[in-house]
Every structure is written in C-alpha cells, then in structure tokens.
Amino acid sequence: MAQIPRGTRDFIPEEMQKRRYLQQRMEATFRGYGYGEIQTPTFETLELFTAKSGASIIDELYNFTDKGGRELALRPELTAPVIRCYIERLQMAPKPLKVFYFGNCFRYDRPQKGRYREFWQAGCELIGTDTPEAHAELVALAYTILKNIGLQNIVLNIGNLHVINAMFEKLRITDAVKKDVLPFIDKSQYEDLFSALRANDISQQDAEAFLEILQTPDLDKIMAYVHGQAQAEAELARLRGILELLKTSFGIADPRVKIGIVRGLDYYKGLVFEIEAPVLGAEKQLCGGGDYELVSLFGGTPVPQAGFAIGCDRALLALETEQFTFPQPSLDVFIVPVTETTIPLALSVASQLRARGLTVDLDLLRRGIGKSLKYARRSMRVSL
Ligand code: AMP
Numbered sequence: 001m002a003q004i005p006r007g008t009r010d011f012i013p014e015e016m017q018k019r020r021y022l023q024q025r026m027e028a029t030f031r032g033y034g035y036g037e038i039q040t041p042t043f044e045t046l047e048l049f050t051a052k053s054g055a056s057i058i059d060e061l062y063n064f065t066d067k068g069g070r071e072l073a074l075r076p077e078l079t080a081p082v083i084r085c086y087i088e089r090l091q092m093a094p095k096p097l098k099v100f101y102f103g104n105c106f107r108y109d110r111p112q113k114g115r116y117r118e119f120w121q122a123g124c125e126l127i128g129t130d131t132p133e134a135h136a137e138l139v140a141l142a143y144t145i146l147k148n149i150g151l152q153n154i155v156l157n158i159g160n161l162h163v164i165n166a167m168f169e170k171l172r173i174t175d176a177v178k179k180d181v182l183p184f185i186d187k188s189q190y191e192d193l194f195s196a197l198r199a200n201d202i203s204q205q206d207a208e209a210f211l212e213i214l215q216t217p218d219l220d221k222i223m224a225y226v227h228g229q230a231q232a233e234a235e236l237a238r239l240r241g242i243l244e245l246l247k248t249s250f251g252i253a254d255p256r257v258k259i260g261i262v263r264g265l266d267y268y269k270g271l272v273f274e275i276e277a278p279v280l281g282a283e284k285q286l287c288g289g290g291d292y293e294l295v296s297l298f299g300g301t302p303v304p305q306a307g308f309a310i311g312c313d314r315a316l317l318a319l320e321t322e323q324f325t326f327p328q329p330s331l332d333v334f335i336v337p338v339t340e341t342t343i344p345l346a347l348s349v350a351s352q353l354r355a356r357g358l359t360v361d362l363d364l365l366r367r368g369i370g371k372s373l374k375y376a377r378r379s380m381r382v383s384l
Contacts, residue, residue, distance in 0.1 A: 026148075030122075043073060045071065046071040086125070086300070114283030130304035143156050169229065280321065331360065331376070334360075
C-alpha cells in the first residue's frame with residue numbers, strides 16, 4: 001500500500017477548517033494594509049533559486065529535469081518567484097507596490113515537529129519604498145497578522161545587518177571567519193561563537209564585548225559600540241525611529257532590538273526582523289523578513305524591496321499550543337425524512353433552503369429519527 005511521502009501531510013476536513021480560518025484572517029489583514037494577492041507557479045527554473053542563494057541551495061531543494069530537459073525546482077520560498085514576476089510584469093506598476101501571497105513551499109529538510117518538506121507560507125513584498133514609515137508599517141503588518149489570528153504570546157525581534165557588519169569590521173573579522181561564525185550567531189549558540197572568536201585570535205575582552213552587544217536590547221549600548229562607524233550609526237538612528245513608530249503609531253509595546261539576527265539568506269541588506277512563538281520550543285520562528293536586494297540581481301531596474309514570510313503551519317501549531325478555540329462550522333438545518341415517501345420533498349426543501357444561503361444536510365441513509373438526530377447533533381454542534 002502506497003504511503004504518504006516523508007515530511008508531507010494530508011489535511012482532513014477538521015484540520016482544513018483551521019487552516020482556512022487562519023488563511024482568511026491573514027488575508028483580511030493583508031488587504032486591510034492595502035496589499036493585493038499574487039500567485040506564481042509551484043515550480044520555477046532551478047536557476048532562479050541558485051542565482052539567489054548559490055549552488056549549495058540545491059541540497060535543500062526538490063529539483064528535477066523535465067521531459068524537455070529543463071532544470072526545474074519546486075519553490076522553497078516565494079520571494080524569488082514574486083520578484084521574477086515583478087520584473088516580467090510589474091515594473092511599470094505604480095509604487096509602492098504591495099503584494100501578498102499564500103503558497104506551499106518545498107524543502108528537503110529533516111522533518112520534525114514544525115518542520116516539514118511541504119509547508120505553507122503567507123508573505124508579502126513591498127516594492128518601491130524604503131522610508132522608515134514603510135518599514136515600520138511592514139513590521140507592524142507581520143505582527144498584526146499574528147495577533148489577529150489569535151496568538152497571545154509572540155516576540156518581535158528587530159536587527160540591522162549594517163550594524164552587525166560594522167561590528168565584524170571593528171574586530172577586523174575576515175569574510176572567511178564571518179562565514180564560520182554566522183551560523184552560531186543565527187542559532188544564538190553563544191558559547192560556540194565565543195570559542196570560534198577566540199580560536200581566530202580575538203582577545204577574550206573583545207569577544208566578550210562582541211557577545212554582549214549581540215544580545216543586548218539596549219540601543220544606546222550598541223550605538224556606543226559602533227561609535228565612529230558612520231553607516232552603522234545612521235542605521236541605528238533609523239532603527240530607533242522605526243521602533244518609535246511601532247510603539248506610538250501602531251501600538252506595539254514590546255519590539256526588541258536583537259542585533260544578532262543575521263537570517264540564513266544572503267540577499268538581505270539593512271532591516272531584518274523575526275517573530276517567534278516561545279511556546280513552540282525549538283522550531284519557534286514564525287516569521288522572518290526585512291529589507292533585501294533581488295531585483296537588480298535578477299536583471300531588473302534597481303528599486304527598494306522588503307518583505308516577510310510567515311510559516312502558516314507553525315502559526316497554527318502555536319495557536320493549538322495556546323489552546324485557541326477555533327470557530328467551528330455548523331449546519332443551519334438538518335432534515336430527517338420520517339418516511340420513504342417524504343424523501344423527494346425533503347430533498348426539494350433542502351435545495352430551496354440552500355438556494356437561500358443556508359447550510360443544509362439531510363439523512364441520506366434512511367436510518368430513522370433517533371440515529372439521524374444523533375448524527376445531526378454532531379454536524380450542527382447543538383444539543384438536540
Ligand atoms: P524562511 O523563508 O526560511 O525565512 O522561512 C519563513 C518561515 O517559514 C519560518 O519562520 C518558518 O515559520 C517557516 N518555515 C521555514 N521552513 C519550514 C519548514 N521546513 N517547515 C515548516 N515551516 C517552515
């Protein structure tokens with residue numbers, strides 16, 4: 001008997017009900033922020049993803065050669081496809097362009113709770129503006145989506161890649177060493193990071209100070225650390241402005257600065273942010289995003305770009321873990337034909353009520369009133 005492929009899942013009606021609830025709430029919030037929906041193909045040329053992330057991405061992909069000899073890949077994410085579509089069809093659209101998407105993504109990950117080989121992302125791209133208010137609105141949108149689906153406990157962390165790069169420069173850390181230590185920073189493995197810095201001739205005092213700045217939420221301390229590095233100072237001032245807007249204009253009380261956000265992807269530039277659900281433990285990251293540069297890499301006219309992606313499966317897991325009560329569908333009417341001769345009439349009444357927009361079901365098993373009522377009770381979610 002054939003089995004479901006590893007890392008994939010079927011979703012039975014009660015699970016789909018929750019997933020649709022999530023999608024509908026998310027969509028309403030995207031639309032409330034002026035975004036329009038976009039859809040791209042499930043597979044793309046392999047080159048689209050290798051151009052963005054290098055050949056090593058192939059190990060993480062489902063890729064194949066089609067019957068015409070084309071090298072293709074199931075999409076591992078949707079930013080690259082959306083930017084490809086932007087270059088092909090939307091470059092002339094009025095700016096800023098705001099597009100959102102829902103889509104399944106495929107990664108050759110090692111499956112575990114919250115990590116699948118086929119999973120769903122909801123995300124958006126904001127093209128044509130990089131003002132602080134545009135970035136503040138983008139971060140606020142991600143946060144608000146997760147709040148609007150009903151999550152109680154989420155943590156928003158914001159960083160800036162120019163700042164962390166300035167920190168590397170200050171310690172004269174070479175690109176090669178940077179490559180070695182970035183994964184430790186990404187995974188907050190500070191002991192390993194400390195050892196790696198020490199192994200690369202960084203003094204104990206410098207390594208300790210570096211680690212402290214990576215972990216502190218105190219902007220003044222970070223500012224003092226990068227003092228004299230003009231771009232980092234300007235970016236920190238900008239970050240301060242964004243945090244202020246998040247608090248005062250969007251009512252987000254607790255955004256946290258985390259300079260140690262590096263994101264796995266190479267194409268991010270300045271602003272980076274992540275939202276996590278601490279209830280999820282190891283796979284707690286729900287959302288990642290920021291300010292990036294792909295349009296020019298793919299041959300389009302340079303333009304500011306930013307966006308984020310939310311993992312829908314994890315958002316749902318977080319809601320379930322928080323014991324969220326999902327809205328349940330229920331029938332308006334259940335009809336029980338009490339004799340066989342009333343069956344045609346029952347069918348016709350059901351049709352007329354459905355035509356008026358009611359949800360209607362009826363006994364199709366000729367099983368009598370007692371059993372029918374029992375069945376109806378379950379479908380109508382009422383006590384009869
Ligand atoms: P990324 O494109 O890697 O930044 O991922 C964005 C979000 O998608 C993450 O924050 C996760 O919530 C979710 N995600 C990434 N990979 C997986 C996976 N293999 N299974 C489930 N969710 C994932």
